[in-house]
Amino acid sequence: MEFYLTAIHQGLAFAALGLGIFLSLRILNIPDITTDGSYTSGGIITAWMLVNGWSPVIAVFAAMIAGAIAGIITGTIHTRLKVHPLLAGIIVMTGLYSINLAILGRPNQPLINIDNLLMSPSTNSDHSSIILFVFSVVLIILINAFLKSDMGIALRATGNSESMVKSMGVNPDKMKIIGLGISNSLTALSGSLIVQYQGFGDINMGIGIVISGLGAVMIGDVVLRNAVSRKIYLQLIAVVLGCILFRLILATALNIGIDPNYLKLITAVLVLSIIAFGKIKFTSKA
Amino acid sequence: MIEIKNISKTFNRGSADEIVALKNLSLKINEGDFITVVGFNGSGKSTLLNLISGSLIADSGEIIFNGSNVTKLPDYKRSKYISRIFQNPLAGTASELSILENFRLASLRTRSKSLSIGNTKSFRKNVCDKLKTLNMGLENKPEALMGSLSGGQRQALTLLMSVMDESKILLLDEPTAALDPKSAAIVMELAEKIIREGNLTAIMVTHRMKDASNYGNRLIMMREGSIEKDYSESEKKTIIADDLVRWFNI
Numbered sequence: 001m002e003f004y005l006t007a008i009h010q011g012l013a014f015a016a017l018g019l020g021i022f023l024s025l026r027i028l029n030i031p032d033i034t035t036d037g038s039y040t041s042g043g044i045i046t047a048w049m050l051v052n053g054w055s056p057v058i059a060v061f062a063a064m065i066a067g068a069i070a071g072i073i074t075g076t077i078h079t080r081l082k083v084h085p086l087l088a089g090i091i092v093m094t095g096l097y098s099i100n101l102a103i104l105g106r107p108n109q110p111l112i113n114i115d116n117l118l119m120s121p122s123t124n125s126d127h128s129s130i131i132l133f134v135f136s137v138v139l140i141i142l143i144n145a146f147l148k149s150d151m152g153i154a155l156r157a158t159g160n161s162e163s164m165v166k167s168m169g170v171n172p173d174k175m176k177i178i179g180l181g182i183s184n185s186l187t188a189l190s191g192s193l194i195v196q197y198q199g200f201g202d203i204n205m206g207i208g209i210v211i212s213g214l215g216a217v218m219i220g221d222v223v224l225r226n227a228v229s230r231k232i233y234l235q236l237i238a239v240v241l242g243c244i245l246f247r248l249i250l251a252t253a254l255n256i257g258i259d260p261n262y263l264k265l266i267t268a269v270l271v272l273s274i275i276a277f278g279k280i281k282f283t284s285k286a
Numbered sequence: 287m288i289e290i291k292n293i294s295k296t297f298n299r300g301s302a303d304e305i306v307a308l309k310n311l312s313l314k315i316n317e318g319d320f321i322t323v324v325g326f327n328g329s330g331k332s333t334l335l336n337l338i339s340g341s342l343i344a345d346s347g348e349i350i351f352n353g354s355n356v357t358k359l360p361d362y363k364r365s366k367y368i369s370r371i372f373q374n375p376l377a378g379t380a381s382e383l384s385i386l387e388n389f390r391l392a393s394l395r396t397r398s399k400s401l402s403i404g405n406t407k408s409f410r411k412n413v414c415d416k417l418k419t420l421n422m423g424l425e426n427k428p429e430a431l432m433g434s435l436s437g438g439q440r441q442a443l444t445l446l447m448s449v450m451d452e453s454k455i456l457l458l459d460e461p462t463a464a465l466d467p468k469s470a471a472i473v474m475e476l477a478e479k480i481i482r483e484g485n486l487t488a489i490m491v492t493h494r495m496k497d498a499s500n501y502g503n504r505l506i507m508m509r510e511g512s513i514e515k516d517y518s519e520s521e522k523k524t525i526i527a528d529d530l531v532r533w534f535n536i
Contacts, residue, residue, distance in 0.1 A: 150399040153387045160380035163372060167339075168391045169365040170399060 007251035011244030012132035013193040018243040020186030021213030028179045029159040033089040033210045034074040035187050037096030038067040040206035042188025044100045047109040047201025056117040060192050067188025068181040075177035101203050108202040116196040136240050144233040155179055215271040216242035222278050287487045288315040293347030307333040309511045320488045322498040325508030331491045335459050340364035366396045369448030373460040375440035381433030388432050389413045392447035438469025445476050449484050458490040495527040
């Protein structure tokens, strides 16, 4: 059971990342893979700050600001230089690798006997379950409120019809930059939570992490495929469920004895299966 | 109201497929004018409309709205002055947003979009009252996604949306080209009503000669990037659709 509880915890820690990918991919219609870099930045900054005696709350904020900056840079490259968003994301992600290494000063950083948001070794207590759960609920509430605000409506319309938003006095470039900033800020939050949960930061922790978010968003689509309502909060909840299911499936794979070296391959096959499953049309029996 | 002075626009300048879309075109549009614009494909009608809206920026010349020079202003800043109806119903509305949310955005056309929730109960009531005037039954489902509606319904809604916020100028780019005859008639009647009631200054590009002769108080014929004829209200009254068709056949 311990094994599956860990998977659920990881799923909740990845909820922010899933929601971030949902914002960029589904709401803005932009495939953004700055993720690998901003996730690592969030984790690395948290690790460095905790080791250097900063409070975990400030570390989480710093991580989110770093992620937002990364997203804003990607958004600016994409909109101002008219670079394809995938390429803009790769450029920023590549650059971040060196920056992350420079921040930490070493490839990895264990956080032994340092109190953080999720657990306090000093009092030997672990609040992971409740804090990760609360984080996810608060994120769903905040993002839902944002997407329903006037600015949120403008942001959602930007991913739909650029000609429409321009005729409504909205600068779509500005919306994309804001959206990618928020998206990567959420991604960095996940990086920060994961580092606190696993107790170490690693320069390579973000490699291929974007697929966790994509997988979660796609599982969310499958969850809602027969739903009558597609209200935003339902889509956000579906993404968070997607994050948890994704981790549970991977945990099961490892639990039945699949070699951990094949984890990335399993992940890739898993996401491919979800996509294929989403394409299958079930004929109704009625 | 709108003054266009000597504007020119050339596409692909200097390359083998250089196209001169507009040459030294000047036009004065008075407040309350409803101008219909006809001409062959490639005569520069759409380019003229796109230069007024700011989707394209002129190579030379000036465009002045009510005394302020907007020549270099991008489209999303010019929307403060202008409402637009596009040829493609998908272009003027956001498919994955509800009718209400589309209207909310339209009601903020000249203002900033803040973090406050503006899609309130009173706003909803206001929109439903407006939807009722369409007689399409949409007032019963303001939460419906724009994408679930027909092209005719979306064009009608775009027209209603155009006057949700302070509106002076309305640009219509072949608003009925993608619609069936019945929807087209409904949309044109609605456009006429909105322009009259709001005392809007309107410019409509159209390929339907009947609409060009039936609507508006001025008619402009374009050919090869310039205005060939500019009929005033009294002259326009003597023109019937057949005259226009004949002009096209010359």
